[in-house]
Amino acid sequence: MKNLRIGILNGDDIGHEIVPASVQISRAAAELHGVAIDWQPLPIGRTALDTHGHTLPPQTLETLKTLDGWILGPIGHRAYPKGPNAINPHPILRKQFNLFANVRPTRSYPDIGCLHDGVDLVIVRENNEGFQPDRNMLLGNAEFRPNDEVTLSMRVITRTGSSRVARAAFELARQRRKHLTYVHKDTVFKLGCGMFVEECKKLAPEFPDVLVDDVIVDTMAMRLVRDPQTFDVIVTTNMFGDILSDEAAGLVGGLGMAPGLCIGDGNVCMAQATHGSAPDIAGRGIANPYAMMESTRMMFEWLGHSRANPGAVRMAASMSRAITEALGDSQARTGDIRGKGNTASMTDAVLRRIRA
Ligand code: ATP
Secondary structure, three states: OOOEEEEEEOOOOOHHHHHHHHHHHHHHHHHHHOOOEEEEEOOOHHHHHHHHOOOOOHHHHHHHOOOOEEEEOOOOHHHOOOOOOOOOHHHHHHHHOOOOEEEEEEEOOOOOOOOOOOOEEEEEEEOOOEOOOOOOOOOOOOEEEEEOOEEEEOOEOOHHHHHHHHHHHHHHHHHOOOEEEEEEOOOOOOOHHHHHHHHHHHHHHHOOOOEEEEEEHHHHHHHHHHOHHHOOEEEEOHHHHHHHHHHHHHHOOOHHHOOOEEEOOOOOEEEOOOOOOOOOOOOOOOOOOHHHHHHHHHHHHHHHHHOOOHHHHHHHHHHHHHHHHHHOOOOOOEHHHOOOEOHHHHHHHHHHHHHO
């Protein structure tokens, strides 16, 4: 069995707290199941700007090409100084490695302040086109201001982009409760959302075991609040997915409970929590590490299957059990989810359960 090669990219702000915590629990689980991992710490973000003169140094990008996957901490690019070397690395990473599907689970746990019990859904957000002007063009940016009065924002929808994210969602639904909901607004965006819908519909005959339905995005925003338990896998375009996944996080305790895994054509995957770098709480040791830990766990499960590495699958299962049990420990879990603990106590609680 080849060693898994995994990058550690702390990112900014609370990334320096929650990424090391995720690596710590992964090391413990890997040791337990005899999974050999070559860890590669790599500079990125504000620290990389200070030490290497760029927020995404060329050597980081080159090394990523040699890895199976990596943990990317949150990026606080809004606080970067202005300048050509202080770029937001997200769109480059997602595009360069063709990470077109952002898989974002939402699950409710007891006693942590969820608005509903029994929520277990996954939003699959298209990652590389749509309205996001920093990643939907080969060159340039898809926002224009012809004069001081007018701004135009361009949305890019392609058949290929729609079809491949829909396929990823169908495949995920097949492994879960076999229910896929595609979300759009083709009543208004007749061509853009229309194309996305056409591609979802085209794939349905290949997945006869999956129940397929669709919901208009504004109705979805309402239904997520009212009856989130009725959904299994939801697939949608970039901006809708961005908004709905934060809404979904709000149902189950907030952004600290919102993990994510970016996947694409099967070569690599990137563990990336849904939340930002939370500068308001950075450095205080109180960030909830759940989202980053669970994103990391998803990465090992994905690698276990894609690299035929059963130890990594077992490792992910141990992490899952330990994380779930630690969430039940109100002394250990963080304050945002009705706990009395902090990042360190929650990490210790997970570690103890992995080693138990
Ligand atoms: P971005 O636009 O980069 O996604 P954002 O503007 O959505 O970022 P966040 O950095 O995600 O903002 O923070 C939003 C709020 O959620 C803040 O009050 C922050 O402290 C809180 N938050 C985010 N992540 C966590 C976490 N892991 N643990 C506890 N609180 C968090």
